[in-house]
Amino acid sequence: MEQYILSFDAGTTSSRAIVFNKKGEICSVAQKEFTQIFPQSGWVEHNPHEIWSSQAAVAAEAITKININGKNIAAIGITNQRETTIVWDRNTGEPIYNAIVWQDRRTSDYCDKLKNEGLLPYIKERTGLIIDAYFSATKIKWILDNVEGARAKAEKCELAFGTVDSWIIWQLTRGEVHATDVSNASRTMLFNISTLEWDEDLLKLFDIPRNMLPKVCDSSEIYGHTKTTIFASKVPIAGIAGDQQAALFGQMCVEPGMVKNTYGTGCFILMNTGEQPVFSKNNLITTIGWRLDRKTTYALEGSIFVGGAIVQWLRDGLKIINSSSEIEQLAMQVPDSGDVYFIPALTGLGAPYWDQYARGTIVGISRGTTSAHIARAALEGIAYQTMDVINAMILDAGVGLKELRVDGGAANNNLLMQFQSNVLGQSVIRPQTTETTALGAAYLAGLAVGYWADVNEIKQQWHIETQFTPDKAVDMQLAKRKWADAVYRSRSWAK
Numbered sequence: 046m047e048q049y050i051l052s053f054d055a056g057t058t059s060s061r062a063i064v065f066n067k068k069g070e071i072c073s074v075a076q077k078e079f080t081q082i083f084p085q086s087g088w089v090e091h092n093p094h095e096i097w098s099s100q101a102a103v104a105a106e107a108i109t110k111i112n113i114n115g116k117n118i119a120a121i122g123i124t125n126q127r128e129t130t131i132v133w134d135r136n137t138g139e140p141i142y143n144a145i146v147w148q149d150r151r152t153s154d155y156c157d158k159l160k161n162e163g164l165l166p167y168i169k170e171r172t173g174l175i176i177d178a179y180f181s182a183t184k185i186k187w188i189l190d191n192v193e194g195a196r197a198k199a200e201k202c203e204l205a206f207g208t209v210d211s212w213i214i215w216q217l218t219r220g221e222v223h224a225t226d227v228s229n230a231s232r233t234m235l236f237n238i239s240t241l242e243w244d245e246d247l248l249k250l251f252d253i254p255r256n257m258l259p260k261v262c263d264s265s266e267i268y269g270h271t272k273t274t275i276f277a278s279k280v281p282i283a284g285i286a287g288d289q290q291a292a293l294f295g296q297m298c299v300e301p302g303m304v305k306n307t308y309g310t311g312c313f314i315l316m317n318t319g320e321q322p323v324f325s326k327n328n329l330i331t332t333i334g335w336r337l338d339r340k341t342t343y344a345l346e347g348s349i350f351v352g353g354a355i356v357q358w359l360r361d362g363l364k365i366i367n368s369s370s371e372i373e374q375l376a377m378q379v380p381d382s383g384d385v386y387f388i389p390a391l392t393g394l395g396a397p398y399w400d401q402y403a404r405g406t407i408v409g410i411s412r413g414t415t416s417a418h419i420a421r422a423a424l425e426g427i428a429y430q431t432m433d434v435i436n437a438m439i440l441d442a443g444v445g446l447k448e449l450r451v452d453g454g455a456a457n458n459n460l461l462m463q464f465q466s467n468v469l470g471q472s473v474i475r476p477q478t479t480e481t482t483a484l485g486a487a488y489l490a491g492l493a494v495g496y497w498a499d500v501n502e503i504k505q506q507w508h509i510e511t512q513f514t515p516d517k518a519v520d521m522q523l524a525k526r527k528w529a530d531a532v533y534r535s536r537s538w539a540k
């Protein structure tokens with residue numbers, strides 16, 4: 046009986062399930078968008094039940110499409126939007142509040158307070174992170190402080206916290222397993238990335254009882270078996286990684302110095318730094334890539350909050366396109382942005398600026414500006430943000446960039462990829478499989494159950510589809526200076 050790996054990709058705006066075969070090829074895909082809840086300005090929530098029901102539905106659809114069942118699935122891998130925080134009742138399995146999404150800014154003021162108390166070096170040394178509302182710790186604290194009865198319940202060991210991976214495993218195993226992996230734990234601001242343990246001092250600082258936290262596992266091991274009715278048989282759940290780390294693995298950036306950028310809702314640029322954490326001097330964060338075969342691989346990360354999401358905003362907010370795919374055509378109607386610069390800081394600026402109060406800014410509009418110029422400037426804004434992160438990464442790593450491997454939805458936009466190569470002055474490489482997030486999780490799961498023998502076998506499956514090289518005729522110097530000026534104008538706006 047032919048065997049496959051099923052990957053659960055629990056993203057920010059949709060749930061996806063992808064079935065891969067032994068060659069790492071996609072055999073079946075199913076996807077379902079779910080509701081984004083915006084209760085107040087700067088707040089973003091998801092309904093945890095909808096996260097699970099959509100994920101369960103796409104898993105069933107993906108396997109039914111190719112007429113297979115649980116017996117054909119050698120293992121399940123899970124990859125997920127990171128940092129998003131869910132707290133549920135251990136006895137009933139009922140969430141006590143909506144999932145607070147990574148983009149949510151409600152704890153910004155509290156984070157400022159921590160920064161003013163001079164806690165930045167203390168937290169960075171342990172977690173590799175910068176103090177920001179982005180990470181889970183302040184979101185958990187907010188739930189405990191604001192949901193009636195939550196703290197009392199937590200003290201009685203009645204609550205469980207998890208990032209989305211933990212929530213899905215809990216559902217798949219019907220409450221038998223409460224676990225996460227090191228890559229997700231490293232995004233909570235509660236995990237010591239050197240000792241690989243929950244940090245007691247940070248738990249005290251944020252007033253979070255340890256009993257709420259999941260067990261932290263490797264990224265490739267058997268965590269438990271499915272108990273849901275989706276699969277007639279028990280399937281091992283054997284791989285977990287946060288989506289950006291999974292993409293780094295799926296892109297086979299397995300040697301130190303290799304870099305990938307995923308153009309999803311946000312843009313996330315990760316550089317493999319090997320078995321030792323590198324602590325950034327240029328406002329990047331240090332994160333755990335994965336733990337495999339008892340070895341931990343670290344990465345430097347530049348997180349950009351709004352990447353492809355700006356295209357959604359042009360579609361749903363400004364309504365200058367009807368579907369995301371129309372953006373490339375619209376932007377191509379003009380030869381350049383007509384001196385318009387678009388800073389997509391709709392939810393603040395992440396790396397390397399970390400300005401929670403920056404907001405989206407368009408500068409340089411003239412009488413001749415058209416929707417095509419705005420569309421082009423929006424795409425260019427994605428590429429310039431990436432350039433800012435890569436410049437910081439080069440300073441931290443002390444070595445230049447050889448190439449940038451790209452994936453995610455907007456990586457299919459040729460105009461954007463060529464512009465990216467021009468601003469970086471480096472090759473941008475798009476692989477044949479751009480579903481690298483799901484693929485990375487599938488690889489981690491497959492390795493745990495012996496579906497693939499080792500990383501060397503997997504490396505043979507990575508192939509280039511297109512290589513974009515810098516257009517030497519284009520001089521980017523003035524444009525880069527103007528971009529820096531435009532970023533300055535977007536700063537601190539919402540303070």
Ligand code: G3P
Pocket residue numbers: 056057058125126127128147287288289309310311348
């Ligand atoms: O850190 C947030 C990130 O994991 C979200 O990824 O692909 O859902 O935008 P994505």
